[in-house]
Amino acid sequence: MTPQTAPLSAQQSILMPGGHNMRTLIGVIAIMAFLAGLALLFSRATLRLSGDWNTQLSRSMTVQVSLSPLAAENNFDTQMRVAADSLRGIIGDKAKISIVDQSASQALIKPWIGNLELPESLTLPGLISIEMAEDGSLPSINRLESQLQQAGIVASIDDHSRWANQIQDTARNFVLSGIALLALLLMAAIGVNLFATRASMAAQRSIISVLAQVGATDSFIAKLFIGQAARRSAIGAGIGLLMLILVWSLLSFSLISEAMFWSSLNPIFADIMWISGLWIAFILFCSLAAGVATKRALIQDRKRA
Template sequence: MIEATDISAPTPAKMAAPQTLLPARPEQGRALLTVLVVMAFLAALALLFARGADRLSDRWTAQLSSSSTVQILIMTEAERFAQMSAAQDILIRALPNDARMTSLSRAESARLLRPWLGDTGLPDDLPVPGVIRIDSEVRLPAESLETQFEAAGLRTVIDDHSRFSGQLKRTVGRLVLFGIVLLGLIGLAATAVSMFATRAGLAAQRDIIHVLVQAGATDGFIARLFVTQAARRGFIGAGIGAAMAAVLWFLISLGPARGSVGWRGLTDGALDGVALICLAILFALICASSAGWAAMRQLAYERRRA
C-alpha cells in the first residue's frame, strides 16, 4: 500500500525566506549609505556646534549680567587711597546687602593694561585708574551713582558690560544662523541624493515594476516600496553619522573645549542626544518624502509614455 504524503504545507526547513519586492543591490546600497553617513555626520556636527555656542553665550551673558566694574580716574598717585575710599563709601550706601565689592590694587589694575602697553613696567608716578568690581544680581543704578560720584569730585566710568553682552549675543546669533543654514543645505543635498537614488532604482528595477503593474499594483503602492526603503536607509545612515559626531564631540569635551562649546556634564549630553535623535528622524523623513515624490513623478511619466 502506498501512503499518501501531504505536500501542501512545506516543512520549516524547506520554507524559503521572505524576499523584498525591491531586492537590494549591495554595491549601490553601500555607496549611497556612505554618502548619507557623511552628510549626517556633518549635519550633526553643525547642530552640536550651534547648540554649544548658544549654551556658551548663555553662560557668558549670565556672568556678565551679574558683574559690573567702576573705574576711578586717579589724578595723582597721592590721591589714590582717598579717591578709592570715597568711591567705596558711595557704593556701599547704594548697593544691596548681598552685593560683593572687590577693589583691585594698583599692581592688579596695571596688569589689566598689559594688552595695550605690553610688559614694560609703568613708572611709579603714573596714575593708574582704580578698578572696583561689583558682583550683584541687581543692576547698578548707573545714573544715580554717576551723580553721587560727580558730587564727590570723582571722575568715574561705570561699565555694566551690557554693550559687550549685546555684541556677544549678536555674534553667537550669527553662528547659530550659520549652523541652521548649513543644516538646510545638507538637507537639500540629502533630498537630491534620495531623489537620484529613487530614479536610479526605478530604472534598474524596471522589469520588477512592470510585473507589479501587470499584477494590478498602483503607483502609490510602488512608491511606498521606495519610500520605505529610503526611510530605512536614511535613518540608518543618519544614526551612524550622528553617533560618530556624538563620539567626536565627547572627545572634544574632554579637552580644552569642556568649558566652552563642549559638554560640561550629563545634562548637556542628554539634551544634545535627544536633538541628534530628532535629527536622525528628520533625515529619514526627508529621504522618504523625496523618494516618494520622485517615484510618483517618474511613474506618472512612464504611464504617459506607455
C-alpha cells in the first residue's frame, strides 16, 4: 500500500502529534476565535440596537411651543392644553400626545447649565411628545406647523431625523470597526498557522524525507499538514467560540439591554449561524495557510537539492 492510498486514519498518524506545542497553538487559536466572534456579535448587536432606536424615532416627534411670558405665572397649563388639543385635532387618535411638565423640561437642559439658576423672567418653551401607533404614520412637519399657526400657536417641530442619522452613522462606524478587527484576527490566525506549519516541517524533516523516498508526492505531504492544521483550528476555534456563546448568554441574562443581547429566539439562531460560519472560516483559512506553507517549503527544498 503506497502512502497515497493509505487510509485517512493511517495518514493522520504519520506526523508527530506536537505535544505541548500543539496545545499552545490550539490555545492561541481559541483566543483569536473568541475575540473575532466577540467583534462579530457586537457588530450584529449594534445593528439590532440602532435598528430598534431608528424604528422608535421614526414614529415620534417633539413639539416645542413658544409660550407667552404669562405662562410663567398660572397660564402654562392652559396654553399647553390648547396646543395639545390642536395637535390631537390634526393627528387624530393614532398617536399618544403627552405634555412634558416644566420640571422635566428644566431637567433636560441641566446637563448644559449645571446647577445654574435660571432667571424667573426666562420662560422655557413648552414641550409636547408625540408617539405614533405602529399602524399610524406621522404627518408632515410643514402641515403641523401651518395648522398650529392658524390656531395661534407658535411652535417648532423636530421629527428626530437628524438624531436618527447620527445613530446610523455611529452604528456604521462600529460595524466597520468590528469587520476590520475580525479581518485582522483572521489574518493573524493565517500567520500563526504559516509559522506553525513551517516549524512542524522543520521538526519532522526526517519523516518528510522518508515519505519522499517511498514515492509520496508533494500533494500527499501537503495534505498531511493541511489535515493537521484543520484539526488544530477546528478544536481551537471551536473552544473559543463555545466560550463566547457561554459568555454572551450570561451577559444576556444579567444585562437589561434586550436589543443588544439575546432576548428572543430569532437573534439567537441568527447569531449562532454566523458563529458557525466563522468557525468554518477559521478552519478553511488555517488549512489554506498550511497548504501554501507546505507547498512553498517543498519547492524551496527541491531547489536547494
